[in-house]
Structure formats: structure tokens, C-alpha cells
Amino acid sequence: MRITMVDSTEEYTKAVAAVLRGTATAVPVLHQSALPSPEGVVRRAQEPAAGRVVGFGNEEWAAAARLHAWLDRRGFEWFDGADALVAAAGAGRDPLTVCAPPELLTRAVQDAITAATSFRLPHAEVAEVDFPAHAVSFLTARTLPVLTRVVVAHAQYRDRRVERALGLFPERMTGVGDDDALTCLEGNALSAAAVAAADRPNLLMMWGHSREDLFNLGSDCLCGKSFESADTRVGALVPTCVTAGTCVKPGEALPINRIGVPTVVMGGCNVLRLGETGLFAPEFSLAFSAQEGGSSAVVTASGVVIGSLAEYLFLYRLLRGGLAVGEAVRLLNAAMPFLGPDSPSYQVLGEGDRVLFDPPPNRAEVRRVGDRVEFTDVSAEFLTVDLPRFDPALRVRVDGRQELYYAVVPRPDAGATAYLFGTGRLDGVDLAVTVDTRPPGGADAGAVVAAVTHLSAYGRLLRGYHAKLKSLEPEWRSTATHLLRQGAKARFDVRAGADADKRAATTAEQIHNADRVLCQHYLDRTASAKAFTFHEQCLFEDGTFSVVRHGDGGACPYCGDAMMSRLVRSDLVPEVRREVGICRTCGTIWDRPETVPAPLLTLDPVLHPTEPTPVGLELRNGLDRTMRGWAGLTVRRAKQFGYRVEQPPQRVVLEPGEARTALFTLATTAEIPTDAEFLRGYWSSELALTVAQRTIWTAVRRDQVLRPVGDLRHFGDYHP
Secondary structure (H helix, E strand, O other): OEEEEEOOHHHHHHHHHHHHHOOOOEEEEEOOOOOOOOOOOOOOOOOOOOOEEEEEOOHHHHHHHHHHHHHHOOEEEEEOOHHHHHHHHOOOOOOEEEEOOHHHOOHHHHHHHHHHOEEOOOOHHHOOOOEEOOOEEEEOOOOHHHHHHHHHHHHHHOOOOOOOEEEEEOOOOOOOOOOOOEEEEEHHHOOHHHHHHOOOOOEEEEEOOEEOOEEEEOOEEEEOEOOOOOOOOOOOOOOHHHHOOOOOOOOOEEEHHHOOOOEEEEEOOOOOOOOOOOOOOOOEOHHHHHHHOOOOEEEEEOOOOOOOHHHHHHHHHHHHOOOEHHHHHHHHHHHHHHHOOOOOOEEEEEOOOOEOOOOOOOEEEEEEEOOEEEEEEEEEOOEEEEEOOOOOOOEEEEOOOOOOEEEEEEOOOOOEEEEEEOOOOEEEEEEEEEEEOOOOOHHHHHHHHHHHHHHHHHHHHHHHHOOOHHHHHHHHHHHHHHHHHHHHHOOOEHHHHHHHHHHHHHHHHHHHHHHHHHHHHHHHHHHOOOOOOHHHHHHHHHOOEEEEEEEEEEEOOOOOOEEEEEEEEEOOOOOOEEEEEEEOOOEEEEEEEOOOOOOEEEOOOEEOOOOOEEEEEEEEOOOOOOEEEEEEEEEOOHHHHOOEEOOOOEEEEEOOOOEEEEEEEEEOOOOOOOOEEEEEEEEEEOOEEEEEEEEEEEOOOOOOOOOHHHHHHHHOOOOO
């Protein structure tokens, strides 16, 4: 079918009707002198395209939408208003193309269409995110004459495939690399002159800083100024190039409409502003001006995006894998909350049902055992792993150091699909990946971050207890920062997770060894004649802690009397808080981090000289990750009076919610005085100390029976 130019909207409407009736074979395009006239032949699709074309607005726009649907062999519905269109948009899961004048596609209308074509997930992190269930394109343009060109351009390009792609990466996206279709201009090599000199591409992809009227090319820029004269009346929203004759960029401004690219992908901020929400008049829009230059599909963001390498790679590999533009954008939007800091914000201006690359022959042998999937003899643009249940914490790890990225895409059936991809096609590689919800670094990373936090609060004390702590501290702080950074990166880069696992394990082991040294210090200091009470050390020796709450501690687990509790908080690190349990009869019975449940000492509190007494120190993990530390037992002034614990400090590992009892044997000599003393159990974990205390007595002879509860009142107040 040939192209014919018509001079009025009335002629255009009549010409479209004639084409639909079969009485005309020329596809009409509205003439406008400032706009280039399209050339070439238009062919109707041989097979019906998936999905529907829907819209609302005036008769002339309906004619363009109806012609587009006819050329694509798709269903067509035109509605009286936006409400009726939104109600129909949610029906079905096929691709949807929405046509309307741009001023009618307000933010409220766009949001309503998004909500109708999306689903939500019952996870707090993303509970208010609309995840697209099917592809949506906005078939609109700055003016009706431009829209008629978009309709023709799509029909011309529909069956063509990309031969040359040009990538523009001004900033941190460098290092992507060329392939058989893509040529990259990066960093200092990128300029307006370099773009103009490049062979005319079929696909233009760019990721960098932008606003709606320009895309940054270093000191140069791509310009979104229209072929048509801009409104320069007083009060008109125009950039400085109109009002002052100079561009905000000091270098050359290359109009995007002069490049003439069928498909444009712009990873930048605020490029597409529909519904008259732009900073400037619509004559200054990169997206709209790209259509003037012949683009039938422009992919770009409607809001602020930070952007990442993973976003670009994911979208490009989906396109190279043979997915239609709209479907690739849908998958990108669905994955964005888990790829980095951005929310779903990419839209398709024009028509997104075009396939840019033929699906390549892919192969891979797959073997799956639980969370582990092995791919061998791989040759593919990307690999997928279907997951029965979605979880925001899903992470992918790979054996070895393969440069590999991933994106987790939730599905409406509550499952998810993990897409694995690289900077290029995956060819001739074997991969073994694990998909689970374990955070990068696992419990070890949590231990490192917790230990560094505890150092910030207790450091002045701990450095006096452990001679080497001062030299270890800088490395641990560096590791904690590194783990947090790698944890964010591990949302899309499999190497970051593996790196975090390795470094966290090494540092956590160092911290675990330091806990042993600290535990031994607490034991030795308590067993000496010197007084030592940890929360008093925090309050008076360190001096940056304070009591922030006095409360009722319930019943004492040893004597049943009423208890008091005190909450002691670090004023420098407020999240570090300790609870001190004080029984009116037993005195202090525990001194623990607020996150650690109360410890208990189990034994017969009446000792008999020379007879070993079994003692249990019961510890419980109140966290959602594994904890490990060193537990030890001693008696206050043990060295003076001859108490001896036969076991050295014990390594204790607690799974989430687990309780475990460390067993010790307390030995005595015949010379032990018939007196009362304090038995203490210590657990040092992640540089935080948990103390359990209980009063013990010594009988004069074997057959003597004591009543500890009554006698205990004489020793209730302990002042070191």
C-alpha cells in the first residue's frame, strides 16, 4: 500500500474510512509543512497481532487509532471517556494500546489504567507497587499529523529487524561493550559530532542524565526541540534557547528528530510528560520530537529514575531474546523494585508490539535439585528459573566468578521468574545457581554489622578489655560498610552475593575469636578480688549510657519475689540498649542486651565443700538469624575463696529462636567459707555481653540443710 498526503482532518477521516472499506489502497498521512513527509510502502500485517487498541477522544484521533488497529489486524474499541476505557482495560491479559490526545492522558488517567492492568503483592516492602500484568503502550503524539506518521512508521517497521543499534552511555554505564549489532559511545568518546557521524541506527539506546527537552552528552546534548515553531508568547513555558538564544549546555545541541531512528530507548529522568504536565511546552520534548523523526516506539521514563547498569542490560537482553518492546518494558518495570532504588516508571510512547530481533536459537541442559539449578552447555540471551512463591528477599548466587546479573519478576499467580543474563550473550558456559532468601553474607554479615554497632556503643570499655581490638576495629568497620554496599548490589549482581558471603565469614570468625578473649577477661576479672558489674561500667566508667526506664520486672525465676527492671541506653548509639533485672531478694539476676532473652542459671544453690556441683547456663536467641558466642562460668572472688569451674569457655551457637544450655561443673575445696556469694554466667556474642547472676551458699557440713530464700534477704543488696 502506498502513502498519500491529505491536507485536512476531514480528508484524513474520509481516507481512513475508505481504506477500512477496501475502496482505497493508499494509507493517508496528514500534511503539515514543518514535518517531513513519510516515504515508502505500508504493508498490512499478515497475522493478527496480539491484544487490543482502545481509546477515547475526538473523531479524528479515533480514525488514526482505527487505522492502526486495522493495519495490525487487532481488535479496536473507542469509548466516550476515560472511565469507560479504564473499566475495559482490566479485562484480559493481552497487550493493550491506548490512544488519546496527549492532553487527555492526565496523570490520573494513566494511574487508573496502570491500576486496572496490574496486580499487587502482600509484602510490606512493595505492598503499594502496581506490578504490570500485561504490556501497555500509549499511542499518542504531540499533534494528530505526527500521530498519523507514527501509525505509518509502525506499519513500515513492523516486520523489519534491527541491524544496527547505537548505545550512548555518558556516565557510570561505561564498560557495556559492543556486540554484533550494538556500537557503544561512552564517556569521553561521546559527543554530538560522534552521534551524527555514526551509521544511522535502527535502535538508539541511551542511559544517563536528562530532562524532558535534552539528554546529556557530556558538554553536548541531544535536543528535543520540535521541527515546528515554538510558542514564544509572554508566559509560555519555553527553555532558554528560545528566550535567550543559547542552550544550557555549552557544546553542540543535536536535534533528536534529525537522527531518524525507528525505536528509541531513553534511560533518563522525566522524558515523557503526558497530560500537559511538562516543564515546557510540548514542542520541547525528546519523546515527541523523536516521533517527528520517524520513531514508532519511544521507551522512556515518566518520572525521576536513578538508573543502573542492570536495568539497561536486562532490557537489552530481553529485546535481543526476541521479546516485543512492550513485553520487555513490562518485565523491566516488574523487576525494578528489586533491581535497585527505582520504582516502575518506564512507558512506551507509540506502539510496543514490534519485535526488534528475531528470537535466536537457545539451548541449555537444566538440572534442578531444590534451590540449586545447574545449567550446562548454555547458549542463550538469558536463562530463566521459575519459582513457585515470590519473596522480596529472593537472591541468586552462582558458583565461581561468572559475570552474571539477575532480575526477579513477580507473577500474578504469586510465583516469580528469575532471569539470568550477562553483559553479552551467554555462550559456552556452565552455571550452577542457587535461589533462596538468605541475605548476602547470611548470619555472618548480620554478626559483623551488629558487632560494629556494639563497638560504637561499648568501644571505650572493650578496647580496655581486649588489647588488639583497637587495631582490628578499622578493618571491621570497613567490612561492615562493604557488606552493606554489596548487599544492595547483590539484588542484581550474583558476584556481590558471593563476595559478601566470603568476606563476612572471614570477619565474623575474627569477631568470634575476639568474643572468646572478652569472655575470658570477664571471667578472670570477676574471679579476682576486683569488683566488676557490666552495666555499672557502662553508666559510670564509660559515662555515655543512661537509665531511660524503670519498670516492673515480674516474678523472679529463682525465688518468686517481685522484680524491678531498668533499661540502660547508649546515648551515642540509641539502638543499643540493655535490660537489667533486679530482684528485691536476689539482687541483680541478669544484665543483657535488650535483644537477648533473659538468661538463667540452673543448679542446686547450696554447695557442699569438695563436692562438684553441675551448673547450667541457659541462653536463648531472640533474633531471626543465627548467633554464636562464648559462654563461661565463674564465682565472684573465686580465686580468693577456692571456687573453680572445671570447663573453659564454651562455644555456643544458637539458631533463631533456639534455647540451649551450656553445662559446667563448679568445684569447691574444704576451705570454702560458709558464706553466700554470687555465681555468674557470661555470654559474649558479637561483642555484646550477656550476664546471668545467682546467689549461692556453702553448707558447714554434709547433713546441714539451709533455707536459701529466708537467708537470702541478708545478701539482697550488692554494692561492689
